[in-house]
Amino acid sequence: MTTQKDGLLIVPIIDATPGMKLGSPAYNRNGVKMLDAGTVIKSSSQLERLIGQGVQRLLIDTGDNAAPQQTPNRKTGTRSEPAPIRKSPQEFVSEMKKELVVAREVYKSASRVIENVMSDVRMGKHINNEAVKSTARDLVKSVLRNPHALLSIANLKRLDDYTFRHSVNVAAISVALANHLSFEPHLIEIIGIGGLMHDVGKARIPMHIINKAGSLTQEEFETVQHHPDYGVDICLSEHFDDSLILDIVRHHHEAYNGSGYPEGIDHTQISKFAAIVSIADFYDALTTVRSYKKKITPPEAISIVNSTSNIKFDRRLVFHFIKIIGIYPIGSVIKLASGRTAIIAGFYADDLLNPLIKVLITADHTLCRDDSTLPLKEMDDTIVELNTDFRLMGNIEDVL
Ligand SMILES: [Fe+2]
Ligand SMILES: [Fe+2]
Structure with a gap:
């Protein structure tokens, strides 16, 4: 999850981009310091090296001194963007x-x-x-x-x-x-x-x-x-x-x-x-x-x-x-341990095992009247069966 705090932003490494400035050192999976606080990420390959070393999150300094984040990187043909904030x-x-x-x-x-x-x-x-x-x-x-x-x-x-x-x-x-x-x-x-x-x-x-x-x-x-x-x-x-x-x-x-x-x-x-x-x-x-x-x-x-x-x-x-x-593709029909039938409505890149779920049919085999979409972890339930063949159900947008 991306969280903001006092001019600092915790960013999953996957969402980090060149141009971002570290608000704290980055450590690898063995606790060895990879980069110092204040370092400005120079390239995608530098981020890939951090990923390879098991770095999962970076604390980014969003203060005035941070380097601009919108400059296209001409050398790699990549563009730099601020990390997205997670949507509801x-x-x-x-x-x-x-x-x-x-x-x-x-x-x-x-x-x-x-x-x-x-x-x-x-x-x-x-x-x-x-x-x-x-x-x-x-x-x-x-x-x-x-x-x-x-x-x-x-x-x-x-x-x-x-x-x-x-x-x-x-x-x-x-x-x-x-x-x-x-x-x-x-x-x-x-x-x-x-x-x-x-x-x-x-x-x-x-x-x-x-x-x-x-x-x-x-x-x-x-x-x-x-x-x-x-x-x-x-x-x-x-x-x-x-x-x-x-x-x-x-x-x-x-x-x-x-x-x-x-x-x-x-x-x-x-x-x-x-x-x-x-x-x-x-x-x-x-x-x-x-x-x-x-x-x-x-x-x-x-x-x-x-x-x-x-x-x-x-x-x-x-x-x-x-x-x-994602691990559970959007639109897949799933059976939950409670007996309910649901659809995968979305997922966050930093939380793939916790997809967003919308229940379609209750455990009593009646249409679910509750229109809400919730992360799996908030449902007190588990996925027991997955079906990506959606032909029986029509288009995803009709049931979401
Ligand atoms: Fe092919
Ligand atoms: Fe081919």
Whole structure:
């Protein structure tokens, strides 16, 4: 929680940004002093080092002597912002609800754009480059207004249109992660385009391999492994020639330890842009319900992603990723130990195991008349079952 006291602010390390001035020393998990009081945080990588050392909170000096916090960091392409103050559950829900209505339209239109892109490539036609770019802009605008709305739509999986939804989900998650990491808006947009286009090369892979139910043969797998290179060819011929977009498309299957494809480069050569799209891609593929695949719930997927720290993905990136996705995705229907059915209405990045809950159905199987949303810890109850397949319940905004 972010708390203000006498010109000092306790800020979870995850919300700290370059430009902030420490009001007290920062100690690591072993009690060793990492930074002195009065130190001004210089960069995101300095914060990442503190995270790596187990620092969880910083006491920030908000007095007149603190360095300005709004200066864009030109070197890293990130922007600096003051740490947000935690909203009440009601504020959290009403702000997200407002954006959900818009985000749903953005998501639907993005899925249509990707469907057209894939079919145009298959038919050898030119793709609508402008439509992809304006879709990325719309995704960024939605995330900047409220990141939880679009993310919750991307996180609730349905058993249809996998390829189109997958690309939109990857773009949405990547944009939210880049925003969380304080990338500048024009770079977030590039990441959005890269997310939308990351699998465009699959349009050159035979349909029977792409849609195959079950595992691929070695030969089929080798064919699929060409899709990043095909994607780069397609991007170049369709005027997506920004080197960052090409980097994302080419390297979204590379791994931290060098075990990925097509080049087998490791973390010293993988850009942050490709790594962001790569983690979004991995998570979305894990949690997507496909007819032949055992369903993996988001908490299971989070634990799989976490177990790949410094194998597939940089540990620091995994840390930030979990902060934006949450352990209990918004919109998940849950059963509580009391017998009540409820919905996850939100969560705070610094308190992931204490999500905001709204009860829908009482233990007597009647509709709940109480409209309030509460943190789990204030409910004297526990979560015993999680269901992210929300089809039976309609849209999240209709029940929040
Ligand atoms: Fe891919
Ligand atoms: Fe993908």
